[in-house]
Amino acid sequence: MPINIASLAITPQMLSLIAEIDEFKGAxxxxxxxxxxxxxxxxxxxxxxxxxxxxxxxxxxxxxxxxxxxxxxxxxxxxxxxxxxxxxxxxxxxxxxxxxxxxxxxxxxxxxxxxxxxxxxxxxxxxxxxxxxxxxxxxxxxxxxxxxxxxxxxxxxxxxxxxxxxxxxxxxxxxxxxxxxxxxxxxxxxxxxxxxxxxxxxxxxxxxxxxxxxxxxxxxxxxxxxxxxxxxxxxxxxxxxxxxxxxxxxxxxxxxxxxxxxxxxxxxxxxxxxxxxxxxxxxxLMTQRLPELSVQILELAKAHGRITNSQVVEVTGANRNTVKKHLQMLVSDNHLVQHGSGKATYYSRV
Known part of the structure; x- marks a missing residue:
């Protein structure tokens, strides 16, 4: 029996997935x-x-x-x-x-x-x-x-x-x-x-x-x-x-x-x-000559939605003051958004 696709129902979920994949193909x-x-x-x-x-x-x-x-x-x-x-x-x-x-x-x-x-x-x-x-x-x-x-x-x-x-x-x-x-x-x-x-x-x-x-x-x-x-x-x-x-x-x-x-x-x-x-x-990001620590921070922000100075220090092992400087630089360059102040400060991707 030849391939039978008469029963194939193209659902909204299929169309959405195809559209997303094809958008990337075009880009x-x-x-x-x-x-x-x-x-x-x-x-x-x-x-x-x-x-x-x-x-x-x-x-x-x-x-x-x-x-x-x-x-x-x-x-x-x-x-x-x-x-x-x-x-x-x-x-x-x-x-x-x-x-x-x-x-x-x-x-x-x-x-x-x-x-x-x-x-x-x-x-x-x-x-x-x-x-x-x-x-x-x-x-x-x-x-x-x-x-x-x-x-x-x-x-x-x-x-x-x-x-x-x-x-x-x-x-x-x-x-x-x-x-x-x-x-x-x-x-x-x-x-x-x-x-x-x-x-x-x-x-x-x-x-x-x-x-x-x-x-x-x-x-x-x-x-x-x-x-x-x-x-x-x-x-x-x-x-x-x-x-x-x-x-x-x-x-x-x-x-x-x-x-x-x-x-x-x-x-x-x-x-x-x-x-x-x-x-x-x-x-x-690497071609923009961002330091490796800054790239790591951006990836952490993407993975977790929000990050704090302490979280970055814990994951990367970098010095707390060094992390703070990188976070400030990423905020000033519009890579991150700062929320709150003092101990309640956290950061998210733009």
Missing amino acids: WRALGTLAPDRLSALRRVATIESIGSSTRIEGSKLSDSDVERLLSNIEIQNFATRDEQEVAGYAEVMETIFASFDEIAPTENHIKQLHRDLLAHSSKDARHRGSYKTNTNHVSAFDAEGKEIGVVFETATPFDTPRLMVELVEWVNKTLDQKQLHPLLVTAIFIVVFLEIHPFQDGNGRLSRVLTTLLLLRSGYVYVPYSSLESVIEASKEGYYLGLRRTQGTIRSDAPVWEPWIIYFLQSLRQQKSRLEAKIKRER
Whole structure:
């Protein structure tokens, strides 16, 4: 059965989230006018976060600092563990996407090539990389010892997978080409159906996040390399799996329930862009040559809504008189507003 979106009700919450994300998309050209070296640094940090988070979601134990060390020596091409092999493959595929997204349409051939490259360093996966599954791969739950305790979700059968992937790829390209639906909604639906099919023996979760980045870049969301969506998902894994399950179980019904996954997906995209906004603001403050302590004070004020001299001293460890001078400077430069006087004084962002 082809992708059924007749039951998709576009709610006010969806429209509000899409509008907020698209507003940032439109403003990115102005927001992103940082020096090339700073943009490059932002992208490297985001890439490390994305690789680390996406592989940890699937069970890797490598930290972001482990990932960074591995990427610094990636030309060695000698990866001792499966975790390292997965990180290396993910890094190379991300670079391919960033460099050539305009030339990588979401076709079956390209999806298979990306899967092959994703698992390129994993000898265990050599037999099936780049090919659709030949055995069932239901999503299961495991106990602390790694023993399977039950099937969480039944994916498509190996027999049905080729047909379902043809339908999915035809749907996504037609819908995007004809602009029948907002591209963020198209991307959300594509990803949840892709994961419901689970077309490859292994690597489906990681590949779904690569494909998310690809579709977003091709739809003009060119800021995504500078802020990690994968780290947002890792930080909200319960919501991620809940949204997936609540939608996946209905996809082959007469009235799929798209809303749980779409809301989660759009909220994650909003969090991704909000993190980037905060990073850009920090970079701009630094380029204004504000002292590091002043930047820290502004971030504290943003995080807590209001701050006092004592709170800043406690958090930063700076001298009380030094903090007071920085607070006065930030007030005089219209970065902060002072409220009250004496011991009751507190400060808030303008």
